[in-house]
């Protein structure tokens with residue numbers, strides 16, 4: 001049967017744009033790890049990208065696939081509090097560790113202050129880069145609650161925004177840092 005371009009597109013749309021065919025499936029192994037405070041246990045290929053496990057096995061689709069090559073950081077999650085590119089992180093590297101995704105930030109119906117700051121500053125257009133930006137900002141503010149602009153730019157330097165919303169994003173990080181200072185002062 002000849003496949004038309006439409007057939008190919010509809011097949012492609014049924015899977016997360018991952019790297020299913022670009023790495024070899026090896027022996028399965030069992031891994032336990034935490035995602036957003038919840039323990040997970042999975043039998044899978046040790047080399048599967050964390051991004052694929054999050055999106056396809058755990059349905060945590062807030063973590064985005066951009067380049068798949070470590071170049072855009074749309075797929076950033078926190079691994080034991082440190083930002084990592086989940087497209088390049090094999091699931092074996094997450095064994096026994098705690099992962100935070102964008103879904104894990106809000107407390108019930110209250111947004112995390114960094115999420116709220118991005119909203120208040122209008123720091124999103126299409127929004128595709130925003131989960132990675134927010135998680136990278138969380139890691140920055142944890143280590144440096146009062147970053148100057150140069151430190152903000154250095155921390156977010158690898159996170160690409162195709163909508164070029166960088167001024168608003170930097171304003172959002174400033175706002176999140178200020179709100180932290182205001183809350184501490186009260």
Ligand code: FES
Nearest residue numbers: 066067068073087
């Ligand atoms: S999708 Fe992971 S760095 Fe681009």
Ligand code: FES
Nearest residue numbers: 125127161162163
């Ligand atoms: S808001 Fe569109 S990629 Fe950043």
